[in-house]
Amino acid sequence: MAERQFRLDKVQVNELIAAYNQTTDGTMRTRLQAVRLYGTGYLVNEIIAITQCSRTSLMEWCQKYLAQGSEALADHRSGGNSRKLQPGQIADLAQRLRQYTPRALFGSEAATAEGQFWTVEDLQCVVERWYGVNYRSRTSCLTLFARCGFSYQRPARVFKSRREADVAAFEEMVEKNS
Secondary structure (H helix, E strand, O other), X not given: OOOOOOOOOHHHHHHHHHHHHHOOOHHHHHHHHHHHHHHOOOOHHHHHHHHOOXXXXXXXXXXXXXXXXXHHHOOXXXXXXXXXXXXXXXXXXXXXXXXXXXXXHHHHHOOOOOOOOOOHHHHHHHHHHHHOOOOOOXXXXXXXXXXXXXXXXXXXXXXXXXXXXXXXXHHHHHHHHO
């Protein structure tokens, strides 16, 4: 087995410890700790068990640290939901959602049997129809509902093929037999 080339000197170890103690970001602390452990000779399997990171991530963090120092280990993702609709479109959507019901727009194809309340599925369809935007994440749709001033309705579990006349006939038969 080849000897590990990545070794940290005392100054680098102290720098990583100081950075670890100064930050409150959990992701950054995990990365700092993983690089320090790897650089001081811990086995990769031990580091993975301690930090719950993957081997690939560990190696990437070590390369970043060597190239740019401990600042390179910070999480540079911008985060947040990428907004697909502009504020004006959201205001228009909120107005339209109040103006129409799913039943009025989709008929029997609405997500609920009654078609009275907006569901995530109905919202996805109408946003794609009106704005050409596809929200695939349920969470993004719930966020969009909230931004429009709506809560969401969970659809009743009713089969679309259910015929009310057959149900009434069945219930009548059960009543007669009991």
